[in-house]
Amino acid sequence: MKLKKIVLTGAAGRLGSYLREPLSQMCEALVSTDITDDLGKLYANETYVQADLASYDAIFPVLEGAEMVVHFGAIVDEKPFEELLGPNFVGSYNIWEAGYQQGVRRIVYASSIHAVGMHKKADFIGIDAPHRPDTFYGLAKCFTEDLGSMYWDKRGLESVHLRILSAAQVNNARALGSWLSYDDLIQLVTRAVDTPSVGFSIIYGVSKNDRAPVDNAKASFLGYRPKDNAEQFAEAVLAETPAPDLTDPGEMLQGGPFAKVDLGQSGIAQMKIVNDKKTV
Template sequence: MKKIVLTGAAGRLGSYLREPLANMCETLISSDLVDDIGKLYDGEKYVRADLASLSDMNDLLADADMVVHFGAIGDEAPFDAILQSNIVGAYNVWEAAYQNGVRRVVYASSVHAVGMHKSNDGIGIDAPHRPDTYYGLAKCFAEDLASLYWDKRGVESVCMRIFSCAKVTNPRAVGTWLSYDDLIHLVERAITTPVTGFSVVYGISNNDRAPVDNTKATFLGYRPKDNAEQFAKEIYANSDPLDPNDLAHQCIGGPFATVELGNSGVASLNIVDDAKKT
């Protein structure tokens, strides 16, 4: 593959994707809003670009084979902020992909597109949208946009509904963990699978207590190896008993299911910032 574009390259998840993506193509264009992302890998170039600008996205995606879209606000926020970064930004990425003949968008969707479904429902990838926040609503928009651009314009997409891709620090993550190694494996499969059309897959590791069914996405060849059960004993021993009547413990969106619209859901998750350093 000649050229892959990665948006959100300065983010925590993007930091783990840069090196493996650089190894998959002749040129990796990493992009974000920061001025500098540090030392570059062989074949990697950094371009500062704004998702809210269609012109920026058109320039960024010129001659690209695929775009791995991890950019935008990664938390619940006021609607106007979500609108520009996550909704308009998604439109600009897909429209620029279409205008530049990019074959496929590999998209960091989220569990929060279906976050109000109950954990014990065991939903699959065909579950109806049930967002828990404006953030989740924007993911629903992007997934439907991806479906539309496949049906009407032939742009393939793999929408990865990412769960808890961070160090396991709370009881919910024992079921919802996505390890960095499994994240990389998932993105690689989303890129290398010959034909995807419009596809949805859950970004979750091989957890004993996973609250969703990924069976219908097996054609991607995604076979996660890590399992959060290794952390269960310690996590449960150090946590207070969970309230079964609390939607934050009932719903797969966790605390996003109860947070006030526009307020951070990440704030209560105790996420460790262990971004990969170059």
């Protein structure tokens, strides 16, 4: 049975571009939102609303009648705290509070490995690992996970927090463990939406990689069963990769480059992310 209305935030982003079509197939009406002026061509049952996450007055009417919100909107890099405060901290509060006031049943949130980025990869952490943010960006993910937990405990608003490791092309050694393919991303979000009851849940967003550094066993009830494996890229990637520096936190810790940059300094700038955004 299709949902009546889903709201997707961050629809103009790279990951949002891959979620729009499958989400549109799960509901009668998909409302996509972002801060860009124009989203371009829309799917048959999709509408676009320009809205700033940092403005409660802008977000509140967008959520009217929504059963679920897939919240991927944010600044997706480390920045000075003041720049992240509006979209990443206040924006999350606005989504949860407006969602509660509008009767939303569930929020599916793009959290991140950077909420636990200072844990060692060798520790093979599970979903119950304590928060150890590697940046202000990671701190915003911790805040929103705790926000979701509180709104479930106090107000009965369900949420699933997807700790995405790296959803981008595999062109570096870290990604051999951290890769989340776009097909697996879609499956992950779909399971977060269609699982009958989730309460407050955390799950790692990672594909079925031989070298995955995290354990999703305690989130198996969500039904996420990834199919892709980054090992297919290993030979080519490792041939271009120098021997690792075992004293480098970017090599040893879950957060990778984000674990080694100074607070407020870009982590994305240390990576080779290809913008292979999907077009309608």
